[in-house]
Amino acid sequence: MGAHDGHTVQSFEDELTQLTNVIVRMGGLAEAQMASAIHAITRRDSDLASRVIAGDSKVDEMEKEVHALTVRLLALRQPMADDLRSIVAALKISADIERIGDYAANVAKRAMVLNQLPQVTPVAGIPGMGRMVQQIINDVLDAYVERDVEKALAVWHRDEDVDAMHMALFRELLTYMMEDPRNITACTHLMFIAKNIERIGDHATNIAETIHFLVKGQSILLPRPKGASVDEMPMPEKGA
Amino acid sequence: MAMVETMTPEQTRTPETARPDATRSEGTAGSPLVGPGEDAKVSARDCSVYYGEKHALKGVSLDIKVNEVTAFIGPSGCGKSTFLRSLNRMNDIIDGARVTGLIALDGEDIYARKVDVVQLRARVGMVFQKPNPFPKSIYENVAYGPRIHGLASTKDEMDDVVQSSLERAGLWTEVKDRLDQPGTGLSGGQQQRLCIARAIAVSPEVILMDEPCSALDPIATAKIEELIDELRQNYTIVIVTHSMQQAARVSQRTAFFHLGNLVECNDTEQIFTNPLHKLTQGYITGRFG
Numbered sequence: 001m002g003a004h005d006g007h008t009v010q011s012f013e014d015e016l017t018q019l020t021n022v023i024v025r026m027g028g029l030a031e032a033q034m035a036s037a038i039h040a041i042t043r044r045d046s047d048l049a050s051r052v053i054a055g056d057s058k059v060d061e062m063e064k065e066v067h068a069l070t071v072r073l074l075a076l077r078q079p080m081a082d083d084l085r086s087i088v089a090a091l092k093i094s095a096d097i098e099r100i101g102d103y104a105a106n107v108a109k110r111a112m113v114l115n116q117l118p119q120v121t122p123v124a125g126i127p128g129m130g131r132m133v134q135q136i137i138n139d140v141l142d143a144y145v146e147r148d149v150e151k152a153l154a155v156w157h158r159d160e161d162v163d164a165m166h167m168a169l170f171r172e173l174l175t176y177m178m179e180d181p182r183n184i185t186a187c188t189h190l191m192f193i194a195k196n197i198e199r200i201g202d203h204a205t206n207i208a209e210t211i212h213f214l215v216k217g218q219s220i221l222l223p224r225p226k227g228a229s230v231d232e233m234p235m236p237e238k239g240a
Numbered sequence: 241m242a243m244v245e246t247m248t249p250e251q252t253r254t255p256e257t258a259r260p261d262a263t264r265s266e267g268t269a270g271s272p273l274v275g276p277g278e279d280a281k282v283s284a285r286d287c288s289v290y291y292g293e294k295h296a297l298k299g300v301s302l303d304i305k306v307n308e309v310t311a312f313i314g315p316s317g318c319g320k321s322t323f324l325r326s327l328n329r330m331n332d333i334i335d336g337a338r339v340t341g342l343i344a345l346d347g348e349d350i351y352a353r354k355v356d357v358v359q360l361r362a363r364v365g366m367v368f369q370k371p372n373p374f375p376k377s378i379y380e381n382v383a384y385g386p387r388i389h390g391l392a393s394t395k396d397e398m399d400d401v402v403q404s405s406l407e408r409a410g411l412w413t414e415v416k417d418r419l420d421q422p423g424t425g426l427s428g429g430q431q432q433r434l435c436i437a438r439a440i441a442v443s444p445e446v447i448l449m450d451e452p453c454s455a456l457d458p459i460a461t462a463k464i465e466e467l468i469d470e471l472r473q474n475y476t477i478v479i480v481t482h483s484m485q486q487a488a489r490v491s492q493r494t495a496f497f498h499l500g501n502l503v504e505c506n507d508t509e510q511i512f513t514n515p516l517h518k519l520t521q522g523y524i525t526g527r528f529g
Contacts, residue, residue, distance in 0.1 A: 008459070009466045009469060012489075071513055072513070075488060075513045076489060076509060077488070078489070
């Protein structure tokens with residue numbers, strides 16, 4: 001927002017900027033948490049994993065900070081139009097980022113369990129999925145700061161790719177489990193990890209939808225892109 | 241502050257006075273008084289105002305904190321303007337008005353016999369609802385006060401006082417090339433800023449504002465509110481407003497009056513997000529007329 005269309009009352013302008021800044025910091029932290037959780041798997045680093053788990057409380061704190069700020073702004077400033085949408089959007093986005101943080105911590109918890117089991121090769125599929133979702137979070141935060149609907153829509157469409165990757169990983173893990181029952185424990189954990197990453201992607205998509213509402217004042221009218229769902233996958237035939 | 245008997249916040253927040261039905265002023269909810277170690281610029285203790293037989297303000301005890309904006313809100317006839325006028329003895333000019341209790345500025349009783357009321361009203365200035373510039377030039381409007389108080393001994397000094405007052409009131413750039421034109425020729429919002437400049441010119445410590453934006457449109461109102469934000473760095477401000485939204489926007493502390501009683505006083509954010517008293521909540525949510 002240029003200085004020419006700033007609010008007459010500077011303190012209101014400052015508070016809105018502060019709100020955006022907290023969201024951006026919170027998103028950056030959640031993104032870093034996710035990246036670290038994936039590294040904890042690929043490097044088999046349980047110390048890193050436990051730091052991620054401890055770090056989730058910081059994300060939770062920031063959600064409370066956003067909550068307090070938005071309540072204060074709603075009570076004291078009677079925001080209208082784009083200000084109102086921006087404040088409501090901040091409340092929703094912070095909830096989605098908080099869930100991203102939770103899922104990252106869950107991934108880290110599973111990493112600690114996995115690191116106690118013998119290494120299973122298919123973990124190579126997880127980092128790729130993690131990088132894709134990390135980029136999505138990064139892009140959606142840019143879209144938020146820049147109030148850029150086109151960028152938000154681009155993120156929104158990529159949820160399909162995340163779902164496809166999730167599906168592919170799921171099938172791959174099934175084959176490993178069928179090949180050798182000793183793989184089952186590790187592969188089950190990896191399946192949950194993949195699901196957590198897929199859910200992180202969903203929350204980033206939610207953020208993209210909220211950005212669209214923030215800028216345009218209405219929801220995205222297209223149906224949400226849905227790749228084939230793992231839940232609807234038919235059972236593989238025996239011996240396949 | 242030898243003359244002021246200080247009540248600690250703990251004494252005002254007893255469980256009994258937190259009853260939702262409590263309406264006596266001793267039962268003011270929240271924290272109307274400053275805590276130990278804090279300074280009050282203006283203090284009222286058990287202050288009552290009578291207009292003849294009518295008991296308009298009932299035993300109000302309240303501290304106004306320095307360099308903050310304190311807002312008085314409440315329905316018509318609740319006593320907020322009466323109390324505001326008591327703070328610089330404007331009630332003196334009303335026939336039959338009588339003030340009891342204590343009102344202190346920096347700890348000194350403003351109703352004491354030895355007090356020079358003219359001097360008091362320079363220290364505690366006032367801006368009214370309807371802008372009321374003198375029928376004089378813009379320059380003379382601002383210079384009048386300093387002149388009668390002897391605050392400038394040369395023309396240059398007076399020019400400086402006028403310019404800095406108009407600058408502080410956010411009006412200088414708009415009027416600097418027409419200082420000799422009548423103040424009444426300005427727009428409503430400009431006239432009000434001229435009145436603020438006039439009040440500032442005598443170097444007040446406190447500025448009282450009685451519904452200063454009621455006669456102004458939203459843009460002019462926003463400019464005055466931004467000005468109030470800037471002014472509080474150097475002055476203590478008390479504003480009466482019938483718009484609780486304005487109170488929410490501009491003030492740090494809010495006092496809610498009802499039927500002559502001070503019902504609740506607290507941080508503005510607290511009042512508007514989680515008021516302690518049922519009456520306060522009823523008023524700000526529009527549950528009673």
